[in-house]
Amino acid sequence: MKKLADLVIKLGYVDRRWIFLIIAVVVMYPLFKPLGLPIRPTESSQEVFNTIEALPQGSKVLLSCDYGPSTKPEIHPMAVGVLRHLFEKGHQVYVTCLWPDGQFMARDALDQVAENEYGLNYGEDYVLLGFRPGNEAVIKGIVSDIRKMYTIDSRAIPIGDIPMMKDIKNISDFDLLFSASAGYPGTVEWVQLAADPTGITMSSGVTSIQVNEVMPYVDAGQIKGILAGMPGAAEYEKLIGKPGIGTSGMDAQSIAHIVIVMFIIFGNIAFYLERQRSKKTF
Amino acid sequence: MFWKRQIPIAIVALVGTITLFGWFIDQPDIKSFVDDDATQWYDILASFAIFLGALNLLKLQMQKIIKRKKGWQYSIFAIGGFLFAITAGFLMRGAYTVNINSVGDTPEVVAQVMAEETEFTTNESEVLLGLIDDDSPLPLEKVYMTGKGVNKVANKIIASGASAEIIPENWGAHLTKKDGLFNWMFFKVFTPLSATMFALLAFLVASASYRAFRIRNFEATLLLVSGIIIMLGRVPIGSKISSWFVLYILALLLGVIVNSWKSNKILTFSTVGIGLLVVTIAGFYMGWPIDKPAFAYLPSLQEWIYLVPNIAGARAIMIGIGLGVFATSIRYILGIEKSYIGE
């Protein structure tokens, strides 16, 4: 018994590289052998879905891709899922980017969904306006006069030559704003400078870490629902009936979380035994 | 001294006051300054300031190489990466395509060349070449990164009897052109590196949790319990854990609490026994539904934690931070804080 206690206490101070190795193994396994765990959509994801479902056909939707390659695994599945949902319903999608990396992510998502899956026409069904520097100034520009911000799109086509930009003057001409955001500038800035002052309906998808910051706005009704991290992306894929990367990542995330919880419990057992031992010594 | 002290303070006070009170004024010029010009001036300054940073970076890395300081080999990668990105972004278009304007007298030869360059077969290429007319040239579905490479292909097509034209991508659009040089660098080099750094978080969260989530005091215990609930409740596997399992755990934990409070074996065992009995009777009565009672079902519990205590805490911190930001800004506007001029 004493030997076992000694071993447990010793393992409480194990080199962190063993922990890294165990995490690597348990995360990789479900990627090769999927477990097929069921996804249960939460209220906040359902609200995002319902908001898009409620849009009348042919609505104009402004999608802001404010994320980069580091957060691609979390946000990209959301962006792809939302694009699929919007194109399925026949809406027009206008894509902007507050991050320079976001333009590449947006291009990637549009190539995958708009071009390859739905065979849509650029300039008539979707347009990638591209990245503009300025953070909040870009949002303010779009709110007041979009042509002040964008004279050409990401393909260097003059805005006046793009058919779907004909009736677009500012943010009030859109029916929905969706922000796929991984930080600053992103969802919070869109709420503060666009959604709240103008009253445009807004939904969002953010990283798991950012959810805390954004939840007060969701609770106050300024944002209609939220997709929270990869679980949110997986839930949205389930709601639209098209599983993707989000869904496949959830098995790995589930196992990783269980392993971390087990580490925590084990660490506390070691901590408790060590405390008992030091109490007895004194 | 006047230029180094009074002028900067005056600029800060004036611009700060206009920006603060400009929000209340509906005059177009002031609104335009506050909403657009002020932030754009800053962005222009920051854009030019990047040269300072870049030169500083190059200077330090070059010094490391020249003086052979520890780790100087890594500086070669730093400078190499810097120069490559500058070249791909500013100096080389890196994205050229070829348009075939007319087929000429030997379409089969042209089709063969086209098949070598694209994913189409010779027959498919011949069909596509047949669609060419004066108003609609055929773009080759391939992007070339260098002028030399695209010239080679264009010459091959011309030599086969067709007429071809090299179309360089527009400056600006060349950054996001699929299969272009910058795009290749972004997706094949930068994206994997960024994703790798972000992926480190998975390992570091595990090691940080293992080290830090210990039951040292009440607050640490609260952090631990809520952390476990959120971690399990957010993922699909949490929805598979029955609320009755959680209730049994709670009954056992109640016994632990009673034991540490009273240190009485009989009381502890009675508490645990009664707890387990109550849960079992309730379970039989309700039919053991996996998600009821909701307060013990992990996904419902984690949603409640997100929506109630989490938002309350987040709002309180936001108000505090807002006040802190306000106070710091007012100190700058009123000239109380002068650290930007070194005072």
Place this chain on the structure above:
Amino acid sequence: MNDKKFWFTFGVILIVFIIYWLLGHPHFIVERVTMFYAILLAASMLIYYINKAKRGEKIYLRTIPGLKAFEEAVGRATEMGKPVLYVPGIVDMDQVETVAGVIILGHVAKMTARYETALNVPVARSIVMKAGRESVRESYIMEGRPDLFNEDMVHYLTDDQFAYAAGVNGIMMREKPAAVFYQGKFYAESLILAETGNSIGAIQIAGTASPAQIPFFVTACDYTLIGEEFFAASAYLSQDPKLIGAVKGMDVLKFMIIGLIVLSIFLRLFYDLGWINFDILKYLTIQ
């Protein structure tokens, strides 16, 4: 600004505003008048307490362990003969947190100048580099050690978030600083930095107003300044009466906001019950 000047200026502004209002307040967005009054009230409170502190009145500030540890951390680095690493966040000077981080850098630089400890400040923005250099230079001059100052103490790494994290991690692994300060605005890279700092055995003091990153710093660092504590740090470290007065003013404002929240709850309750016709939310909702 002394009392006489303050009241004179206040009186002038009040008279000008009254005249402007009586003339029909052209261009003024009337829906935002509540916020206008709130700003004037808040600014007045801050100035009042700043003046009170300047007059020599003793203002109590509770002890914040993280701030007391600053000197301890720099002392530890001096004893071990290792450098101090200071990370002022990853965003630009247009964010107040970065400004606060650069202010605190000045205080830390004074300590490193005094103890002749090496200081390394990698930054992610060029303007922060310039501002940081000025702050450090002034601190070294004020401590009478301009000879120890070197411009390359504050150096630029990269704008990109994770490339910056990789660069700072590399500095930590190579130079093994004994004390690491994270003071500014951070995002997801916070845990990467803090865990690496923990692995090299450095004493780590974090300060941020990014709510999402506070838990990571609390978990991985020895001391964490949360939210307002971070903004109040410059007052604590300098013991400047003006800054301490501003902290006191902030606290009084907080009490007023709490009182307003409680009052609003009751007023709204009475409105919903139909006991009064006054809807407080109409005045508190900013357009």
